[in-house]
Amino acid sequence: MSEAKRLAAVKAIDYVEDGMIVGVGTGSTVAYFIDALAPWRDRIAGAVSSSEQSTARLKLHGIEVIDLNTAGTLSLYVDGADECDPHKRLIKGGGAALTREKIIAEASKTFVCIIDASKQVPILGKFPLPVEVIPMARSLVAREILRTTGGQPVWRDGIVTDNGNVILDIHNLSIVDPVGIERELNQLPGVVSVGLFARRPADVVIVGAEPPIVL
Numbered sequence: 001m002s003e004a005k006r007l008a009a010v011k012a013i014d015y016v017e018d019g020m021i022v023g024v025g026t027g028s029t030v031a032y033f034i035d036a037l038a039p040w041r042d043r044i045a046g047a048v049s050s051s052e053q054s055t056a057r058l059k060l061h062g063i064e065v066i067d068l069n070t071a072g073t074l075s076l077y078v079d080g081a082d083e084c085d086p087h088k089r090l091i092k093g094g095g096a097a098l099t100r101e102k103i104i105a106e107a108s109k110t111f112v113c114i115i116d117a118s119k120q121v122p123i124l125g126k127f128p129l130p131v132e133v134i135p136m137a138r139s140l141v142a143r144e145i146l147r148t149t150g151g152q153p154v155w156r157d158g159i160v161t162d163n164g165n166v167i168l169d170i171h172n173l174s175i176v177d178p179v180g181i182e183r184e185l186n187q188l189p190g191v192v193s194v195g196l197f198a199r200r201p202a203d204v205v206i207v208g209a210e211p212p213i214v215l
């Protein structure tokens with residue numbers, strides 16, 4: 001499966017242009033993208049990173065990491081996903097970086113999502129939906145999720161996000177109304193962000209294959 005991820009990541013380089021600041025996501029597929037971006041280090045203006053993990057890899061390749069507040073609106077954001085439906089709506093956050101990923105996606109004109117074919121689903125929800133939560137609200141939010149969605153929230157024990165928060169993964173959801181669930185969960189006090197990218201889906205999805213499939 002990693003060869004498919006690599007093929008998708010390499011294809012995403014087609015969207016990189018001279019002088020750009022590139023938004024960079026998190027995960028094993030994005031790691032291939034960062035490696036493919038390395039030869040561009042002197043042609044791009046730098047990268048905005050969604051995690052400490054990606055920052056470390058970008059710096060390893062000598063790519064300058066720029067604060068989003070300095071960068072402003074980005075032309076391009078490249079990131080992976082845990083699930084992708086036919087409308088390019090996504091579940092993300094398997095790597096616990098959903099909040100910063102969501103911020104950068106929102107700040108970007110074009111969001112290119114790079115996946116292997118196993119991530120394509122007709123309806124989102126088989127992959128447990130990650131929700132980043134302020135630590136003191138963990139039990140409260142879990143009870144509310146149980147009451148309002150019927151899904152089973154499971155604390156990702158031992159994981160602390162780059163923002164110092166915890167993750168609840170919601171199991172057994174069939175997400176027929178992704179925009180509605182995203183809105184509803186976002187409103188719960190204590191929720192920092194929800195790993196549903198429905199209000200702001202991907203613009204382009206690249207499925208790793210030989211040749212890559214661009215949707």
Ligand SMILES: O=C(CO)[C@H](O)[C@H](O)COP(=O)(O)O
Pocket residue numbers: 025026027028029030079080081082091092093094095096097098101
């Ligand atoms: O959302 C993410 C991290 O928070 C990742 O994009 C998602 O988990 C996919 O990861 P991978 O490319 O390793 O399969």
